[in-house]
Amino acid sequence: MSLPEHARVVIIGGGIVGCSALYHLAQKGWSDCLLLEKNELTAGSTWHAAGNVPTFSNSWSLMNMQRYSVDLYQRLGAEVDYPINYHVTGSIRLAHTQERMAEFERVVAMGRTQGMDLKIMSPTEMVEIYPLLETHDLLGGLFDPGDGDIDPAQITQALAKGARDKGAKIERFCPVTDVRSDGAGWIVETTKGEVACDYVVNAAGYYAREVGNMFGRDVPMMVMSHQYILFDEVDEIAAFSKSTGHHLPLLRDVDSSYYLRQEKNGLNLGPYERGCKAHWTTPDDPMPEDFSFQLFPDDLERLEWYLEDAMARVPVLATAGLSKVINGPIPYTPDGNPLIGPMPGVANAFEACVFTFGICQAGGAGKVLAEWIIDGETEWDMWSCDPRRFTDFTDPEYCVAKGMEIYGHEYDMHFPHHEWPAGRDKKLSPVHGRLVEMGAQMGAYNGWERANWFAGPGDDTSEQATLTWKRQGPWTKRIEQECLAVRDAAGILDLPGFSRFRVQGEGAAEWLRGFCTGGIPKIGRFGLIYVSDSRGRILTEMSVMRLDEDFFFLITAATAQWHDFELIKSRLPEDARFEVSDVTDQFMTQIFSGPKTRDILSEISDADLTQPWLSHQSAKINGTWVQLVRVSFAGELGWEIHSQVGDTVKIYDDIMAAGEKHGLIPIGMYALNSLRIEKGYRSWKGDLSSDYSMLEGGLDRFVKLDKPQDFIGKTAISIEKQKGVSKRFVTLIVEAGEEDAPYMSTLWHDGEIVGETTSGDWGYRVGKSIALGMVRVDLAQPGTIIEVEIYGQKYKATVQPDQPLWDPDNERMRA
Numbered sequence: 001m002s003l004p005e006h007a008r009v010v011i012i013g014g015g016i017v018g019c020s021a022l023y024h025l026a027q028k029g030w031s032d033c034l035l036l037e038k039n040e041l042t043a044g045s046t047w048h049a050a051g052n053v054p055t056f057s058n059s060w061s062l063m064n065m066q067r068y069s070v071d072l073y074q075r076l077g078a079e080v081d082y083p084i085n086y087h088v089t090g091s092i093r094l095a096h097t098q099e100r101m102a103e104f105e106r107v108v109a110m111g112r113t114q115g116m117d118l119k120i121m122s123p124t125e126m127v128e129i130y131p132l133l134e135t136h137d138l139l140g141g142l143f144d145p146g147d148g149d150i151d152p153a154q155i156t157q158a159l160a161k162g163a164r165d166k167g168a169k170i171e172r173f174c175p176v177t178d179v180r181s182d183g184a185g186w187i188v189e190t191t192k193g194e195v196a197c198d199y200v201v202n203a204a205g206y207y208a209r210e211v212g213n214m215f216g217r218d219v220p221m222m223v224m225s226h227q228y229i230l231f232d233e234v235d236e237i238a239a240f241s242k243s244t245g246h247h248l249p250l251l252r253d254v255d256s257s258y259y260l261r262q263e264k265n266g267l268n269l270g271p272y273e274r275g276c277k278a279h280w281t282t283p284d285d286p287m288p289e290d291f292s293f294q295l296f297p298d299d300l301e302r303l304e305w306y307l308e309d310a311m312a313r314v315p316v317l318a319t320a321g322l323s324k325v326i327n328g329p330i331p332y333t334p335d336g337n338p339l340i341g342p343m344p345g346v347a348n349a350f351e352a353c354v355f356t357f358g359i360c361q362a363g364g365a366g367k368v369l370a371e372w373i374i375d376g377e378t379e380w381d382m383w384s385c386d387p388r389r390f391t392d393f394t395d396p397e398y399c400v401a402k403g404m405e406i407y408g409h410e411y412d413m414h415f416p417h418h419e420w421p422a423g424r425d426k427k428l429s430p431v432h433g434r435l436v437e438m439g440a441q442m443g444a445y446n447g448w449e450r451a452n453w454f455a456g457p458g459d460d461t462s463e464q465a466t467l468t469w470k471r472q473g474p475w476t477k478r479i480e481q482e483c484l485a486v487r488d489a490a491g492i493l494d495l496p497g498f499s500r501f502r503v504q505g506e507g508a509a510e511w512l513r514g515f516c517t518g519g520i521p522k523i524g525r526f527g528l529i530y531v532s533d534s535r536g537r538i539l540t541e542m543s544v545m546r547l548d549e550d551f552f553f554l555i556t557a558a559t560a561q562w563h564d565f566e567l568i569k570s571r572l573p574e575d576a577r578f579e580v581s582d583v584t585d586q587f588m589t590q591i592f593s594g595p596k597t598r599d600i601l602s603e604i605s606d607a608d609l610t611q612p613w614l615s616h617q618s619a620k621i622n623g624t625w626v627q628l629v630r631v632s633f634a635g636e637l638g639w640e641i642h643s644q645v646g647d648t649v650k651i652y653d654d655i656m657a658a659g660e661k662h663g664l665i666p667i668g669m670y671a672l673n674s675l676r677i678e679k680g681y682r683s684w685k686g687d688l689s690s691d692y693s694m695l696e697g698g699l700d701r702f703v704k705l706d707k708p709q710d711f712i713g714k715t716a717i718s719i720e721k722q723k724g725v726s727k728r729f730v731t732l733i734v735e736a737g738e739e740d741a742p743y744m745s746t747l748w749h750d751g752e753i754v755g756e757t758t759s760g761d762w763g764y765r766v767g768k769s770i771a772l773g774m775v776r777v778d779l780a781q782p783g784t785i786i787e788v789e790i791y792g793q794k795y796k797a798t799v800q801p802d803q804p805l806w807d808p809d810n811e812r813m814r815a
């Protein structure tokens with residue numbers, strides 16, 4: 001086939017993900033699309049993958065994708081008339097500890113909400129379905145009935161056939177050598193000629209960084225070597241399959257870190273080993289130009305411990321001879337999730353690459369990618385995979401450190417007070433050293449180190465102490481002290497990396513009115529705005545500081561930096577006469593809250609401290625310029641203190657010195673989270689996500705349907721307003737036990753699932769466990785009693801009035 005002159009979309013890479021993207025574009029009616037593969041389809045990671053297809057995930061969005069994949073893979077063969085070997089065997093995850101059982105309970109509940117029938121098993125139940133299993137040291141397990149294994153090449157070919165049947169085209173042995181923009185779209189250069197297209201997708205697997213470079217994009221990734229071992233036939237397994245007519249379930253010993261799966265009548269052992277190995281990361285180990293259908297040499301020494309452990313778990317393994325080792329390249333992003341969505345900083349280009357579990361995620365990923373390209377938005381909130389979640393700090397050294405850490409801890413639990421140690425200190429506040437000297441236990445936020453809590457003498461600050469789901473830990477009494485200082489005196493939180501965009505010039509105000517769903521603040525005032533998508537769902541929240549008629553600073557979460565800046569740029573008029581710039585790196589922020597903050601500032605500042613709540617002013621602190629914003633995410637009298645980066649140390653020291661006699665102490669992010677949840681303030685991508693509409697999110701007062709500007713989402717919100725919402729954001733007081741409700745805990749009423757939590761924490765001022773969440777609208781009335789399932793236990797929860805739990809009339813903030 002000669003290349004067409006033009007295609008609507010060109011996909012670079014013919015692994016399972018590229019083929020799924022092509023299939024889903026064609027399914028949605030975009031058949032004028034072309035996939036270019038430098039070798040044969042599946043030549044990258046796909047051909048040698050083990051083909052396991054779990055639905056299990058701790059992440060709501062990944063679970064959505066994997067659930068969708070399983071459903072698609074079960075019907076695809078018949079749909080496109082391409083037979084696929086797919087064994088739906090179910091799987092058992094083994095639990096050695098109570099913490100692991102708690103994790104399983106949580107995932108079972110999440111799965112139930114998504115319509116899946118995951119279930120907890122006792123050791124006896126496990127042996128009933130897996131008679132060869134040794135269970136004396138196990139507490140139980142999780143059974144995932146949808147898990148199985150599929151032939152990766154066949155599923156890829158079936159997706160390709162489905163796409164071709166709809167008219168899409170695939171050109172094999174056609175390496176893409178470069179791309180160039182032709183203004184509106186792209187010219188893709190290949191060894192077989194050029195193709196013009198409207199959109200390009202980087203689906204180049206472990207070659208994604210090389211393809212990204214063609215666009216001037218540095219893809220945050222690295223490559224690990226990953227092995228599995230195939231064993232000869234085992235008589236007991238053959239007998240089991242013969243007598244039952246099916247395969248053994250797949251085993252995942254997640255605490256020991258490997259899976260063990262029946263392959264024909266033998267076994268396949270796949271460890272994620274601690275002593276793992278990165279590839280192609282140093283100048284003496286350069287990435288080959290082409291690695292199609294190749295493997296790394298076997299490296300069995302690394303796997304010895306896992307082999308022995310697996311033999312103790314399934315003793316018949318010891319009788320089997322080793323038949324083959326597969327050691328192949330597998331790409332990792334710094335958080336282990338793939339990149340699916342708009343290519344940061346590059347128009348009309350998308351990413352669907354760096355998949356670590358690409359076989360089980362490709363089905364869902366293709367759907368998500370096709371939605372991104374065709375609709376500009378996705379059905380599910382996909383922030384966990386959005387390429388814009390990583391910003392400029394993800395240099396190669398960082399990617400290698402994080403990739404190694406994630407691989408070696410692939411199945412580890414993610415505890416709420418645990419911070420992963422690799423790749424730290426990428427961005428430090430000028431007062432970082434001072435915070436650490438005062439006992440700060442740091443956490444990473446978009447690369448920036450911030451204090452989570454301040455340890456006192458004798459506190460256990462070991463990593464081991466954080467490996468718990470429980471609220472209680474060395475941090476508890478310190479968070480309480482920090483919260484109570486904010487309630488009774490004052491607290492200061494150094495908050496580097498607050499994303500900040502300057503919008504200035506003629507027409508800026510009019511544009512902003514059309515950009516957001518509601519009103520914008522007057523000059524000298526500060527307010528919140530929301531931006532919705534075309535379906536009226538929540539895209540983002542920004543604070544707006546208005547300095548002049550057409551001069552604003554938009555301030556958003558640290559992690560939202562690239563997402564929000566791209567969102568702003570994507571909605572600018574072509575003839576804009578105002579300018580928008582990202583000035584995040586120029587400013588620092590201190591959150592300064594508590595009833596004594598006015599007294600402290602009055603001693604060191606020339607500001608007019610009688611100015612009201614939600615005002616802002618330019619002022620001096622001991623002669624140094626600051627912008628004081630009268631606002632408090634903590635819900636007390638307070639100011640955000642914005643300053644030049646170079647002045648941070650002086651300002652921080654001056655405030656600390658003046659505040660000492662007033663009881664001022666430094667506070668951390670954990671205290672702030674507790675304080676904000678008592679006020680019902682939402683956090684971005686927890687409580688505020690595109691899984692919910694503005695009206696479901698209870699953000700009605702930030703929507704102005706009667707304003708003249710025609711904002712995106714207006715029609716959808718109007719329709720939803722007339723129809724009424726089916727679920728509604730609520731604050732709950734939970735009669736919780738030792739744990740507060742984590743994200744996506746299931747809400748129950750009368751034995752039915754009626755919603756989910758979006759965040760939960762202990763409120764130290766109100767002395768109660770609090771959850772925010774979404775509940776069926778008829779249950780959103782204050783006083784309604786429902787139940788929250790927290791790690792398998794149901795706890796009574798009461799719906800609260802639609803107002804803050806702490807200081808409902810905001811009198812303390814207005815004081």
Ligand SMILES: Cc1cc2nc3c(=O)[nH]c(=O)nc-3n(C[C@H](O)[C@H](O)[C@H](O)COP(=O)(O)OP(=O)(O)OC[C@H]3O[C@@H](n4cnc5c(N)ncnc54)[C@H](O)[C@@H]3O)c2cc1C
Nearest residue numbers: 013015016017038044045046050051052176205358359360
């Ligand atoms: C040993 C091993 C076992 C695994 N087991 C599992 C498993 O059980 N379950 C699971 O879900 N995942 C598993 N994986 C991971 C899985 O293999 C990958 O996540 C998945 O194959 C990625 O698919 P992809 O399409 O993104 O990339 P790839 O399959 O790598 O495809 C990318 C394609 O892009 C092509 N390409 C690159 N550059 C260019 C260019 N310039 N021009 C044109 N084409 C180009 C390549 O030739 C390649 O075919 C395993 C991985 C390994 C290494």
